[in-house]
Amino acid sequence: MQGGKGVNAETVQRWLRAAAALLHEQRDYLTQLDAAIGDADHGTNMDRGFTAVLEKLEELNGTTPPGRVLTTAGATLISKVGGASGPLWGTALRRAGRALGDSEDFGPSELVDALDAALVGVVELGAAEEGDKTMVDALAPALRALREGLDGGASLQDALAAASSASEDGMKATVPMQASKGRASYLGERSIGHQDPGATSTALIIAALARAVDEET
Amino acid sequence: MQGGKGVNAETVQRWLRAAAALLHEQRDYLTQLDAAIGDADHGTNMDRGFTAVLEKLEELNGTTPPGRVLTTAGATLISKVGGASGPLWGTALRRAGRALGDSEDFGPSELVDALDAALVGVVELGAAEEGDKTMVDALAPALRALREGLDGGASLQDALAAASSASEDGMKATVPMQASKGRASYLGERSIGHQDPGATSTALIIAALARAVDEET
Amino acid sequence: MSVTETATGMKKFINEPEDVVKESLQGLGAAHPDLVRIDLKNQIVVRKDAPVAGKVGLVSGGGSGHEPMHGGFVGKGMLDAACPGEVFTSPVPDQMLAATKAVDGGAGVVHIVKNYTGDVMNFRLAAELAEDEDIRVESVLTNDDVAVEDSLWTAGRRGVGVTVLTEKIAGAKAEAGGSLEEVAGIARKVNAQGRSFGVALTSCVTPAAGAPTFELGADEMEFGVGIHGEPGRRREKIAPVAEIVEQMSEAILSDLDPRRGSNLLAFVNGLGGTPLIELYVIYNELTKQLERRGLTATRSLVGNYITSLDMAGASITLLTLDDELTALWDAPVQTPALRWGT
Amino acid sequence: MSVTETATGMKKFINEPEDVVKESLQGLGAAHPDLVRIDLKNQIVVRKDAPVAGKVGLVSGGGSGHEPMHGGFVGKGMLDAACPGEVFTSPVPDQMLAATKAVDGGAGVVHIVKNYTGDVMNFRLAAELAEDEDIRVESVLTNDDVAVEDSLWTAGRRGVGVTVLTEKIAGAKAEAGGSLEEVAGIARKVNAQGRSFGVALTSCVTPAAGAPTFELGADEMEFGVGIHGEPGRRREKIAPVAEIVEQMSEAILSDLDPRRGSNLLAFVNGLGGTPLIELYVIYNELTKQLERRGLTATRSLVGNYITSLDMAGASITLLTLDDELTALWDAPVQTPALRWGT
Numbered sequence A, B: 001m002q003g004g005k006g007v008n009a010e011t012v013q014r015w016l017r018a019a020a021a022l023l024h025e026q027r028d029y030l031t032q033l034d035a036a037i038g039d040a041d042h043g044t045n046m047d048r049g050f051t052a053v054l055e056k057l058e059e060l061n062g063t064t065p066p067g068r069v070l071t072t073a074g075a076t077l078i079s080k081v082g083g084a085s086g087p088l089w090g091t092a093l094r095r096a097g098r099a100l101g102d103s104e105d106f107g108p109s110e111l112v113d114a115l116d117a118a119l120v121g122v123v124e125l126g127a128a129e130e131g132d133k134t135m136v137d138a139l140a141p142a143l144r145a146l147r148e149g150l151d152g153g154a155s156l157q158d159a160l161a162a163a164s165s166a167s168e169d170g171m172k173a174t175v176p177m178q179a180s181k182g183r184a185s186y187l188g189e190r191s192i193g194h195q196d197p198g199a200t201s202t203a204l205i206i207a208a209l210a211r212a213v214d215e216e217t
Numbered sequence C, D: 001m002s003v004t005e006t007a008t009g010m011k012k013f014i015n016e017p018e019d020v021v022k023e024s025l026q027g028l029g030a031a032h033p034d035l036v037r038i039d040l041k042n043q044i045v046v047r048k049d050a051p052v053a054g055k056v057g058l059v060s061g062g063g064s065g066h067e068p069m070h071g072g073f074v075g076k077g078m079l080d081a082a083c084p085g086e087v088f089t090s091p092v093p094d095q096m097l098a099a100t101k102a103v104d105g106g107a108g109v110v111h112i113v114k115n116y117t118g119d120v121m122n123f124r125l126a127a128e129l130a131e132d133e134d135i136r137v138e139s140v141l142t143n144d145d146v147a148v149e150d151s152l153w154t155a156g157r158r159g160v161g162v163t164v165l166t167e168k169i170a171g172a173k174a175e176a177g178g179s180l181e182e183v184a185g186i187a188r189k190v191n192a193q194g195r196s197f198g199v200a201l202t203s204c205v206t207p208a209a210g211a212p213t214f215e216l217g218a219d220e221m222e223f224g225v226g227i228h229g230e231p232g233r234r235r236e237k238i239a240p241v242a243e244i245v246e247q248m249s250e251a252i253l254s255d256l257d258p259r260r261g262s263n264l265l266a267f268v269n270g271l272g273g274t275p276l277i278e279l280y281v282i283y284n285e286l287t288k289q290l291e292r293r294g295l296t297a298t299r300s301l302v303g304n305y306i307t308s309l310d311m312a313g314a315s316i317t318l319l320t321l322d323d324e325l326t327a328l329w330d331a332p333v334q335t336p337a338l339r340w341g342t
């Protein structure tokens, strides 16, 4: 496969650690965003969840395949977070993990399949489409950009960098949107003008993935 | 009797009207004083009471003797005010009225006896002495000054003017006192530095009396 | 003046401030016609089936703003009537006389009076008027607030949380056919065996004033506050609840001084603006404090029962129990605010 | 971090913000050992004598901060278990599964779920897990808040006050031996016949944030607020309560549209920081609104039952009654927060 070596358990663990660090750092910011159009707990929720994930990672020995690491992380989020983001991100990581199966390491195309499975899981559970002002608005563009980048022959690193900035654009694009899913939808037009907290945490998680793979080389 | 003509029902009614007007005017101020060392209702209480007294006065025909006017006013305060000031001022006016009996009009010495009876009634009910930081600190000095003035040959008007300023001095003197009666006593030393609301309303009522008699001439 | 005009700091569901008490009473009557009736003219709440022939009548009253006390405690097994005064102002003798006459079943009437100068004076005048009409009246004073020293230099300790327990237990005694002396006796016993202490995190706002009665810093609490916004012993920085409850328990227990192994009724009361989730956190800390001292809470009451309008704060009341008090506490009660048994 | 360090705007009786829920649960368990037991590990409140063999189990849950809902409604005649999440965050499937297993008496378990995305998703995952363990689960959604339009463009109406009535009435049906379908059926009927509307005068302050969730001007109210501090339909100037209640009643009744002469259960609920004296003023205004429309409140509930931490505000819930619902409402209930009959 082209564009640098494959991704392995190492990378996945680095991804989750980087995500946990970013979410912890941005915890209060995410909660403030949620205060504006939700119930002021998104930062606390994600931070609580990924802190629990880190603890779980300690228990795993080095030999656990990357897919297993992700399903474990997803299950942990489901049992620790609650709210909307718990089941959604929990399902996302579990589906991604299942897609990877038990292989020791994997390449770009498997990563695309994994993220695709994650998105499908989120949409199955939450029934949100792009434009509904949810995490989907940051996840879907990331996946598209990754796929396009790789198809266009870019390296995994470069494709992920593109995915990350696409995710950020998607996050910013939620500002003018009127929410039609989740708590923010209760606000109707008053949800316009605020950035969606879940899209924001999603952009952080994608950025963490890009960073984790980048550090490979 | 020396020093101007006697006092009659007219005068008493003017007194009560003037008192009602002053208390209504100072209502919020009295309540603020009570907020500092009590429960923020003294202005409301006195205003409610004397407003009811005014209504009662309407029902009395001109022939009602002054003593009757005062006992009626006292009974009205007892039924309308509540709190500490209701029974205290109600008793004061009732006792004063009883002291005057049914005479058509009366002179300075009867007025002294009436105010003396009022003070005795207040002390019987509340067991406060001068220095306890209560209405007694404004009522007792007024009575003393009135008596001394008249004994010294002053006119009723002048003696009452002296009584009124003595009452104001007594009111001001409550500021440095530590309360040992009423709600303010719960504060212990923290009651020091605040002017007693009841002493303040009492000074207003004495001032109203001086004014009412002054208008005679 | 309407709420819109006086809105600053006035976050209240009211029409005219001067009508709050009467309108709230009408609401109480409309919501609980099976338990109470309202005499609007006399501004009193009367048990539906009063007077109960042969039963000692139980009357209490005081300023409004402490709901559900007292009106919410009128009903079978507790009060026969309540006299609500204006907000934070004791009721007048006329109300108390009307209530006393309305509930006298021939066995006499007990007045439960919280120890405040105004309440004491007005109930005293009312008792005299009632006796003029040949109704036997026994007055019982509650004065359980250990935040106030009971000395010659004060009006004496305030009546607070123990009043609720006194009304419930004396009410059960009256329901059980106790005589005037017995009902008054058990009421005095409850008062003697109970102590309270309160803490405020914010001031209350009276409808008449429309602004906080006292100012507290964002990180301050009023330690030993009264239920009328009367300031307390001292002002302190807000501390973790474990420390606050330790200090409150210490103040109460050093005065009550129950012997080790005693059974207690532990009453954690909200002052109006503090949510139940916090009251249960306080109760959790309280049980630790009691354990440390070899005491057991065999009965509990947690909620907003004697409040101070919208004040954020809480009080703790501890009552030493014996079999008689426990049985009377457990006896059926049917009032708007306390209901159990049948 | 301790309260003293985070005190600004944080007028709460707590230790560490992250421990509030667990410590409050411990307090609930300590105060009511006769009614409930606490499973701290799974963070659930379980009826003392659960599982009751042959009885349909009733489980509810949701974010904390709404006390007494749901933990205070666990006991005979109401819920068999409650799953409290973190403050304003729905609980997790693990808790719901543990609760479901703890109360299954062999007749299946009904989940009462308030319509919020998070609650719905987590209960859905829990139901799947329970079915894997061969426990029959029926989920009932409550969505009574008419402040939110129920359209394709929203997550649908929120579940609020009617949840309390649903838990009481379905609980009575289960106690009476109703089947899984019957209990779920009556619960759905209550939800279908009930509507609510809420107004906030102040924002709540979550322990985690330590500051108001939203800012309201001194003379503003949030009209149509949710129980998590979610802003409502619009912001308005505070008006006299008569006007506020007229608007609330209008919003509810135009949607519920009961026929003239209907009997209603009128539920005036405090959001946590509003004192009872005001709730009864609201009830008084509400009875006028109902009269005007030829409706009668034959049953009432007034108090803080589904709250939003320390928020000053109130909600009104109206439920159309028939003989069956009335009888089930009157049936005995023995929980920390609702108690009557035996």
Ligand SMILES: Nc1ncnc2c1ncn2[C@@H]1O[C@H](COP(=O)(O)OP(=O)(O)O)[C@@H](O)[C@H]1O
Pocket (backbone or CB within 6 Å): A034, A038, A039, A041, A042, A045, A046, A082, A083, A084, A085, A086, A088, A122, A125, A126, A127, A128, A133, A134, A135, A136, A181, A182, A183, A196, A197, A198, A199, D088, D089, D090, D117, D118, D119
């Ligand atoms: N139906 C849905 N589909 C996808 N994402 C959703 C959906 N509903 C909510 N979200 C996401 O969840 C975020 C809120 O998460 P969080 O605050 O943790 O949960 P809660 O709303 O239960 O408090 C929103 O910002 C949004 O991005």
Ligand SMILES: Nc1ncnc2c1ncn2[C@@H]1O[C@H](COP(=O)(O)OP(=O)(O)O)[C@@H](O)[C@H]1O
Pocket (backbone or CB within 6 Å): B034, B038, B039, B041, B042, B045, B046, B082, B083, B084, B085, B086, B088, B122, B125, B126, B127, B128, B133, B134, B135, B136, B181, B182, B183, B196, B197, B198, B199, C088, C089, C090, C117, C118, C119
């Ligand atoms: N025992 C007493 N004797 C005389 N005056 C008293 C006594 N107790 C209180 N007062 C007076 O009453 C005033 C308070 O009256 P008010 O606020 O109307 O009643 P309350 O204290 O019941 O709210 C005090 O300022 C004091 O002057």
Ligand SMILES: [Mg+2]
Pocket (backbone or CB within 6 Å): A034, A038, A039, A040, A041, A042, A083
């Ligand atoms: Mg949220």
Ligand SMILES: [Mg+2]
Pocket (backbone or CB within 6 Å): B034, B038, B039, B040, B041, B042, B083
């Ligand atoms: Mg006062």
Ligand SMILES: [Mg+2]
Pocket (backbone or CB within 6 Å): B039, B041, B083, B084, C063, C088, C089, C090, C118
């Ligand atoms: Mg007063």
Ligand SMILES: [Mg+2]
Pocket (backbone or CB within 6 Å): A039, A041, A083, A084, D063, D088, D089, D090, D118
């Ligand atoms: Mg939430």
